[in-house]
Structures are given as structure tokens and as C-alpha cells.
Amino acid sequence: MSEALSMDGGAVPAVPSNDTTGKKTTFTIGELAREFDITLRTLRFYEDKGLINPKRDGQNRLYNRRDRARLKLVLMGKKVGFSLNEICDMLDLYDLRDGQVVQLRVALNKFNQQIDVLQEQKSHIETAIDELSRTVEVVSGMLKEREAAEK
């Protein structure tokens, strides 16, 4: 996520213009889909949900770098376990670029809360693993007995 925070980044250290990403300022839906390995449906869905708002070239969607940056944030958010709704809220906050400090504090809180959530999930998973492991031990034991007893 930290990388995505640049949000379009002013002074990026001279990205070598190798692929389409280099200097392109607009993207089609297909291009973004390929770049981020998501489906067209997903992009449209995100638009429906108000996460991205591409302009139109006639009827076709036309994404600019800002749209692309938002998409990046969305995917990052998903990766760290935020729901699309939560992501939507945060992006909206991000857009109200007035009380910067307040926004940052809000975001910081969200992030810390999410870290807590994740840590809880993690410990749940750990206990589940433990329990399953113990069960495996027991069952293995039973199996050995049965196999020995069998014939």
C-alpha cells in the first residue's frame, strides 16, 4: 500500500518507459484489466460502486492516470482485507483534500484498526491450525492401531 500512496506521485525516479505504463496518460478498460489481471466486469463493477469514475470516449470508458492510481489503491485495499465499501469510504476521504491532517488521522485509525482485525484473524487461524494438528496426531495414532490390528 505504501507505494500506492504516491497516488500518481510527482517526482518518481525516472521510470524507464519500457511498457505501456511508462508515459501513457489514458487507458482502455482492456488495458487496465490486463495490467492488473482483473476482468472487465470487475472494472465496471468498481465503477458501479463509485470506486472509479472514468471519462467516456463516446461510449467507451477512458481511464486516466488518476483512475489507474485509484484502482491500484482499491486492489491494495482488498489485498489487506478491506471491503469495497470501506475502500470506497477511504477513497472518498482521500478526495476531500481539505483538512489533510484530519483525513490522514482517520486513515491512520482505519489502518491500525484493520491491523488489529488481521491480527485477530491470524490468531484464530493459528489456534485452528493447532487444533487440526492435534487432531491429525490423534487420527494418525488411531490409524496405526487399526493397521496393526488389521489381520
Add this chain to the structure above:
Amino acid sequence: MSEALSMDGGAVPAVPSNDTTGKKTTFTIGELAREFDITLRTLRFYEDKGLINPKRDGQNRLYNRRDRARLKLVLMGKKVGFSLNEICDMLDLYDLRDGQVVQLRVALNKFNQQIDVLQEQKSHIETAIDELSRTVEVVSGMLKEREAAEK
């Protein structure tokens, strides 16, 4: 889960008959709901799904110790991340009490697979936590700057 494997347990080490659990052999839906802190709806749902099959006292459900044990297994299974369908399959296997050894092997495989799944989930969560933590660092930095710059 290991505890639940006893499935009704033959020689349980003399459980002191303090609460209803002690010697009771049948249970109403409400009793089980309270004991395991689930809703009636949930119990009925599990029945619909074929996870539990209580007898009837007239129209009312009447659970015996075996039903209760199955319920325990179900809840254990959920706890370690199995879906109700998976649990259903395993319980069915458990009921085909013929080729014991085979069943045990199948179960063992499931368990080990689930451990793998859980471990993957765990590492996903760990990377998410890392990423979020880094982001928090960055945002904290930004905040300090802003606060310093602000008047």
C-alpha cells in the same frame, strides 16, 4: 477437534454431574442452542443440510447424545475453517463405519489439506499486516510533517 473425536466417548473420566450436560441423554433445541450459543435457526438449518437428524417428540425436535456430538463436530469443523458442505461429507464418511481405515485416511488427508489452506491464509494475512504496518509508518511520517508545517 481432538476432544470431539471421542464422538460420545465410552469411558469418560467421571464427569461430575453439575449441569444438564452430566447425565442427560436427550435435549431440546433450546437447550442445545443455549449450550453452544447458537440460534434455533442455526440448528434447524443444520438439520436441513443433513448435518444433524434429531428424532421427533410429536412435532418437537429431540436430540440425543449422538446428535449433540455431531453438532460439536460441526462447530469444531467450522472453527477450523471447513465449510458446512465439507463437514457434511466428513460426517457422512464417519457414518459409513465399515472400512474404518479408509475413512480415517480420507479424514487425515482432509485435515492435512486444510492445514495447508490455513497456513496459506496465515501467510497472506501476515503480508497484509506487514504492508499495512509499513503504510502506517508512512502515514505517520506524513502526519508529523503536516502537523509541524501547520502554523
Add this chain to the structure above:
DNA sequence: CTGGACGTTGACGCAAACGTAAGCTATCAC
């Protein structure tokens, strides 16, 4: 002019696990 490639807008489907009434029965205490 024909077939792809790429794009569009609906709109229904799905999976999981119940929640949430609606409307009815039965029993018990008082």
C-alpha cells in the same frame, strides 16, 4: 462484406449461513 476484437448496458445467478418475519400450536402457571 464478413468475421474478429473490443466495447457497451442490463439483468439474473450464485455461494454461505443464517436472519427475520408471518402465522400457528402446545403447554404451563396463575
Add this chain to the structure above:
DNA sequence: GTGATAGCTTACGTTTGCGTCAACGTCCAG
């Protein structure tokens, strides 16, 4: 007889994040 308590069935609603048609437009190469 009346209300509280416990239970019943039926059945639609919810949430999340898209998948999967359907039916159509557009533009380019051959």
C-alpha cells in the same frame, strides 16, 4: 381465560464480489 414460553413450518431477505449470459454497436483487416 390469559399471557408467557417454547416450538413449529414456510419462505423471502441479506451480504459480498463478481460470473455469466443476452443482445447489440463499432471499427479494422482481408
